[in-house]
Amino acid sequence: KAGVTQTPRYLIKTRGQQVTLSCSPISGHRSVSWYQQTPGQGLQFLFEYFSETQRNKGNFPGRFSGRQFSNSRSEMNVSTLELGDSALYLCASRRGGQLPQGLGYTFGSGTRLTVV
Amino acid sequence: AQKITQTQPGMFVQEKEAVTLDCTYDTSDPSYGLFWYKQPSSGEMIFLIYQGSYDQQNATEGRYSLNFQKARKSANLVISASQLGDSAMYFCAMRDGASGTYKYIFGTGTRLKVLA
Numbered sequence: 001k002a003g004v005t006q007t008p009r010y011l012i013k014t015r016g017q018q019v020t021l022s023c024s025p026i027s028g029h030r031s032v033s034w035y036q037q038t039p040g041q042g043l044q045f046l047f048e049y050f051s052e053t054q055r056n057k058g059n060f061p062g063r064f065s066g067r068q069f070s071n072s073r074s075e076m077n078v079s080t081l082e083l084g085d086s087a088l089y090l091c092a093s094r095r096g097g098q099l100p101q102g103l104g105y106t107f108g109s110g111t112r113l114t115v116v
Numbered sequence: 117a118q119k120i121t122q123t124q125p126g127m128f129v130q131e132k133e134a135v136t137l138d139c140t141y142d143t144s145d146p147s148y149g150l151f152w153y154k155q156p157s158s159g160e161m162i163f164l165i166y167q168g169s170y171d172q173q174n175a176t177e178g179r180y181s182l183n184f185q186k187a188r189k190s191a192n193l194v195i196s197a198s199q200l201g202d203s204a205m206y207f208c209a210m211r212d213g214a215s216g217t218y219k220y221i222f223g224t225g226t227r228l229k230v231l232a
Contacts, residue, residue, distance in 0.1 A: 033219060043207065043222035056219055088159055094218065104151050104211075105220070107161035 002026065004108035006091050012114045018079040021111045025072050025093030032074040033105065034066060037088040046089075049074055078113075086115045118143045120208050122223035129198045130231050136183070137193040137226045139208035148210055150191040151220065152182065155205040164206075167191055198230045 005024040013019050025032050034046040045058040049068035066076040072093070078085055089112075092105035119142040129135035141150065152164040167175045167182045175182040183192040195202055205227050209220040 031218060035220075035222075042224050043220075045219045045221075048219055058219075090159070090161060092161070104149070104163055104166060105161075105218075106163065107153070109158055109160040112159070 004091055004093050004106055006089075006108035006111050008111060009109065010112050010114075012116060013081050014116055015081055015083060017081050018077060019081060019113060020075055020077045021089055021091075021113070023074045023076075023091030023093075023108060025074070025091075026106055029093035029095050029106075030072050031094045032068055032072065033092045034074070034076050035090045035092065036060075037090060037110070038084075038086070043090075046076065081115045083115050086113060088112050118145070118148075118210055118212060118221050120210050120221055120223035122208055122226050124226045125224075126227045126229070128229050128231055129195075131200060132197055134194060134196045135198055135228065137195070137206050137208075137228065139191045139193065139223060141189050141191060141208075141210050143189075143210065150182070150184070151209045151211070152180070152191075152193045153207045153209060154202075155207060155225070157204070161207070165193065195228075200230050200232060203228060203230045 007022045031050045033048045035043050036046055037043045047066045048056040052068045063079045068074045088110045090107050090110045092107045094105050121140045148169045150167045153161040154164055155161050165175050165177045165180045165182050167184045174184050179196045181194045205225045207225045208223040212219045
């Protein structure tokens with residue numbers, strides 16, 4: 001079956017611009033989360049969505065926002081880009097609900113964003 | 117607050133030998149889950165193994181096993197018979213036990229290099 005698909009794979013933006021990243025979860029998965037990975041800060045949690053509702057948000061400024069659609073696809077948006085936003089952005093999905101914890105996330109390959 | 121610590125930034129192992137990657141954790145939640153992920157240079161996070169806090173036995177998945185020592189709060193990953201394809205970053209993660217959410221807290225990772 002298809003895995004988690006993230007588009008685009010690579011992106012170069014200029015400071016001050018905005019960007020939208022897309023994530024298509026595995027079919028049947030209703031929970032989607034986003035993580036930012038940088039060499040300095042490591043992997044940091046951005047958002048968690050379940051059935052179009054944001055259930056949790058990490059410690060990021062308001063420039064970072066996201067949403068989930070009725071088909072479980074998710075987008076995240078970063079406005080007024082800064083150099084420090086350069087990172088690998090990973091999306092992950094799981095079926096959600098009261099499932100054994102071992103059924104963890106399946107991650108996509110990420111979108112590598114470079115801000116110049 | 118929950119925390120994951122990986123103290124080995126980098127490790128080398130000879131092909132076909134076993135290697136142990138260290139992970140210690142801190143949590144006050146009696147119910148938690150520990151995960152190990154592999155991240156090759158392509159960026160995708162690949163799930164390897166899971167250990168629940170109430171599991172009586174150490175988890176095993178093929179060549180991967182988890183040495184779970186609850187009293188010491190450690191969850192070390194053991195890779196037996198290392199292969200060249202095992203060269204990658206390895207992350208230990210813990211599920212944040214907050215009710216109704218499902219997010220990971222990651223360690224800083226260990227870069228493993230398998231030598232021919």
